[in-house]
Amino acid sequence: MMKHWTAPIYAFFSPLPSIQYVDGRHCHIFSCLGRHCKQTVWRYLDTGDKGSTSNLRKHVKSCWGEDTLTAVSDAANLNIARDAVKKCTINSTITAAFEQKGKGKTTYSTQPQTKVEIRLELDCLFVWLALTKECRVEIIHWVAESLRPFEIIKDCGFQSLMKTGQPEYYLPHLSTVS
Incomplete structure (x- = not known):
């Protein structure tokens, strides 16, 4: 099954996911390679979208930032993407972690101004x-x-x-x- 995992998104996760049964359902558990991220992303294998990467992309976008996700997504293959991820730093703003859900204005960022x-x-x-x-x-x-x-x-x-x-x-x- 791993031979089909050629999308650059897999570069953000440990190359070998753990395989577990959760409530009798077979799933792969991907561990994020983010420096301080302990998050795992689960993919159940008994569903029609068992090859979907949308949940992986969603995590990478929130953990690494959209700029990094876009840059690595343009890689020609998984090996090039893995090399790019090793060189990347997490570039999301601190407010992404504490993003307001309701009204309000987000005003602080860790990224330097232009x-x-x-x-x-x-x-x-x-x-x-x-x-x-x-x-x-x-x-x-x-x-x-x-x-x-x-x-x-x-x-x-x-x-x-x-x-x-x-x-x-x-x-x-x-x-x-x-």
Whole structure:
């Protein structure tokens, strides 16, 4: 059966899957080769789609990132794909792991910004400063009125509370509040 596994998607998984019976059903269990991934993907052999790779692709997309999946999918054969996977690093954003299912805006990424994004951000910086001045005043007022130490700006709970509902909200630096 393994001789039919020539698709590049198999390069992301251990070359020899474990074979088990789960609830009396025969299945192959593929182990992901991601550096910190302990995930396994099961493929039952008593179904009509026993050769389907869609569940493997779905895992690779969430674990390694769509860019890596696309790049390796273009490989000519499985051996070339395996070499490419060895050289790859996981490139998905940290927010992919904590992706919001409902309303909200995803704002953080581990990937560096492009020059165009940096220029756009610098252009918007002056607008941000004008918008957050009133917010800074309110935070200073709240800290002073409730006799809280200025260190509260560094508190994770406070930051979470302030960013709830608006994750792009700017919190001023400790020295700005004090």
